[in-house]
């Protein structure tokens with residue numbers, strides 16, 4: 001028997017049995033207690049592996065190339081942060097680094113660290129702590145804001161220079177919905193149960 005709390009009204013209830021694909025609702029307020037997707041850990045793990053590959057591509061390859069008067073300038077995610085530092089915009093550089101590189105890297109890395117052992121049935125130290133941190137990093141991940149900023153800047157610069165989208169831009173564009181899908185599929189209750197060694 002497991003006791004869980006309703007996130008909407010704080011009611012404390014005994015966790016009901018829910019088959020794959022079903023959902024449990026609160027008796028008192030009708031709010032969603034949890035949803036049991038089928039094969040949720042497998043799907044989530046696959047999405048996070050895809051996200052990790054896309055994140056590596058987004059960081060290693062050029063984001064945009066500017067062609068002006070026969071000269072080509074390529075930018076990557078890190079070179080954008082470095083350019084801001086060179087211009088003395090230290091606070092902006094730190095924010096861009098935190099929201100587009102550090103937070104997504106921590107979120108993806110921690111999710112892989114938690115989901116891989118849970119998926120393969122291996123026990124690793126610090127799983128509970130790592131899973132708790134995942135929730136802490138998510139609000140700081142603002143890749144979509146960054147992508148919109150890049151697109152707006154690209155449109156404005158289109159008259160001055162020829163802009164060639166790089167492979168990293170496509171990887172970044174794919175990464176955002178894939179990471180959103182992974183967090184949507186993530187059944188936190190089930191992961192907590194597996195971390196505790198329950199089936």
Ligand SMILES: [Zn+2]
Pocket residue numbers: 006007008009010011026027028029030031
């Ligand atoms: Zn409730």
